[in-house]
Amino acid sequence: MSNQIPGDENTGGIAGHGSFFQDANLSAEEATRATDWVRKHVDRRTIDLGERMDDIREHMWELEKEGEIIVHRITDEHEPINVKTLFGWDKKVPTKQLWHHKSCGQCGNIPGYPASLMWFMNKFNFEPGKDYLDETDQTSCTAWNYHGSGIGNVESLAAVFLRNFHQAYVSGKQHGHELGHFFPLVHCGTSFGNYKEIRKYLVESAELREKVKKILGKLGRLVDGKLVIPEEIIHYSEWVHVMRNRIASELQTIDVSNIRVTMHAACHYYKMVHEDAIYDPTVLGGNRTAVGSSVAQALGSQLIDYSTWYDCCGFGFRHIISEREFTRSFTMDRKIRVAKEEAQADVMLGIDTGCITTMDKNQWIGRAHEQNFSVPIMADVQFAALACGADPFKIVQLQWHASPCEELVEKMGISWTEAKKNFEAYLKEVEAGNIEYLYNPELALGGRA
8 A cells, every 4th residue: 555645756745644654663873863963953052043133123113113013012110121032132021010811721731830920920919900910801822723733824823913912902991001001921832932923924024914904903903003013022931030030039938959850941932933032141051041941940949951952842733633642652752751761850841831731641641651750740930839839739730730740749848648638628618609819800801890
């Protein structure tokens, strides 16, 4: 039986997916040789720095001056902190007046992720409705569909991007603030990468702007007839990065110096529009993007580098749909096994929904194939919350995780048994209607009950 797909006689398949996908049968030595290029050439930032490019923000200022767009600016009221991107450009990261752009996958799979983030904002005495807003008037970025199935298109992605960030721009009005009061804080790595890519297309293409302006006009999502584009696209882990020293000095209550931490940065954070990712010479010599690693370092844990740091988690969007076993074997063999055997990690941190879900939820499958190694997987902000005394169940919500977290929590000096007992007692209170809220749900309706 032929493995070839009709119409693709040269390659015998389309993008390596389908029944024609065959094992390369490489020996261990050959497999090592095949990935040598990663260690030799991608281990530093030399490739990324080989060719400089335009800073897209400079073109945004020009478009604004010409009356084409409104740039949602980061002002002094947002109390920004400047950081350096891969190309050495300054990036302003707002620390207050933030509009939470949540993640589809976080809310469904890893609820302790956004809960930990808002817990920190409350710990810093941020006032909901003034210093941050967690409203419900937002949509999925739809990039999962685009990258997974390929049936999306740039116009629809651009319209969604502009629709959501228009809402962020005008959201303060319902709470008595000026336009632009709240600045969007993007939780998901996929959304973050997608939005940066779409912003670049929009700034570079007058044709795309014209097309989506008609759509946004019909939706009532223009301001003075103009598109609204944010000055920066900010990922939540960038907020954690710039707040890491305050988190450690003001809130940390637990010594984590005995905890070995490995970090998996999301491809959509630092490989997609890579020039915008944050690097810091004090974090692993500036050879890895700083976010995630930096907060583990600031908390005093043992940050351990490992050889497959550059690899995808295995999710890959289309892989998880068309070659599910590829995803599972990749995440087990290239990430979890290495973190456990090479780095002897107590925990692996991530910064993206898809990565954490993939590496966390597939470990039980490894056991079916006698791959009896496991590592707790969680977001950087969840680990930071644990180190600052957050409840492992009520706030960090580790009960949603498939990988075992008990040993890590106990090693941090937190009693898992006691926390579980307290949580079960709390659930009885919830049944009786006595619910604790991190955030006043009425604010999601613009302050209207």
